[in-house]
Amino acid sequence: MEIGVVGKPNVGKSTFFSAATLVDVEIANYPFTTIEANVGVTYAITDHPCKELGCSPNPQNYEYRNGLALIPVKMVDVAGLVPGAHEGRGLGNKFLDDLRMASALIHVVDATGKTDPEGQPTDYHDPVEDIEFLEREIDYWIYGILSKGWDKFAKRIKLQKIKLESAIAEHLSGIGVNENDVWEAMHKLNLPEDPTKWSQDDLLAFASEIRRVNKPMVIAANKADAASDEQIKRLVREEEKRGYIVIPTSAAAELTLRKAAKAGFIEYIPGASEFKVLRDMSEKQKRALMVIKEKVLDRFGSTGVQEVINRVVFDLLKLIPVYPVHDENKLTDQFGNVLPHVFLMKKGSTPRDLAFKVHTDLGKGFLYAINARTKRRVGEDYELQFNDIVKIVSVTR
Ligand SMILES: Nc1nc2c(ncn2[C@@H]2O[C@H](COP(=O)(O)OP(=O)(O)OP(=O)(O)O)[C@@H](O)[C@H]2O)c(=O)[nH]1
16 A cells, blocks of 8 residues: 655655655564655554553554554655656656556645646646646546557457456556446446447546546645635635545645654654654754744644645545454453554455454454454454454464
């Protein structure tokens, strides 16, 4: 699972990515390694079960702070969004390759409107247009993949009576589309069962629908510190009408706060509405932090960056944190570590899905699970809940 950060030049995309991935904690057991420069680790942050249960955890694949769980998530800086990217213009191909891997997107726009479509300074450019522009780029990209050899493809499917959803899903598997996505898109548009009857317009509409289900997007209305209330209100109103989550952000403020925290000047937990000064600073540093407090934290409640990440993980991707344990009474693993691991599971997942995520053998030998909160046995049909603590009982153990 990767979150892609996209945006045209100069909107603050790099600042957003740097801020989001600047972490002052190192976790030994990331479920992934970062090898490329544009790949980083960010955190989804939410209440930890110990906050409610009064325990003291020994986290191994996440971080714990003040009752919060910081859960690592992979983030990719998707560079190269320029008009015509879908045709390979500019960094187009690299752009599309990074896009292909992303499960969800954060679209960073300049809420002040002071950046033109090519990323140059301007008096006013409507950020709403940037959002429509990115949608079009992605739509045409998917359409391009689909329409290539479509007639032949459609005839073959019809002739050989192949299931349409699975054939299209296979055709689009390179961008992470599955049969369910295809089914959803087809039914929403009421497209004919016979693919030879699909027009070019149908294909484009279908591509658009696939984009909606396969590349869900949150809008970061960046440089909010420099934007007027009116500008932000309008952007939020326009885009919420079109189904988007829009969050005012100040990536620059978040980067400054995280750097100051990393250097030990302040205590700051991403997403917080305040910070605590720990050490004496120069006048200049103090002033910079004062400005952030007044222009960003007091005005918006936070810098917005962490909220964007949390909304992507918990609302858009509908992931829920679940903690597997060995001992449902002590909430520990075999070695006595309290709630050592967390897994982000798709909402609707079952204990068996969790078992498979922990280890294939555990999944294969799955018998039942115990909900550590209720101490009740739950079966395969149980739907895992946010912050569940679960003991898996398997024949392999
Ligand atoms: N006022 C304000 N300025 C910001 C904010 N975020 C970024 N900037 C400024 O916007 C300019 C562009 O930021 P970058 O992060 O380099 O923009 P980018 O979108 O990554 O641009 P490229 O690297 O050219 O693709 C820089 O001068 C940043 O300091 C913000 O939240 N508020």
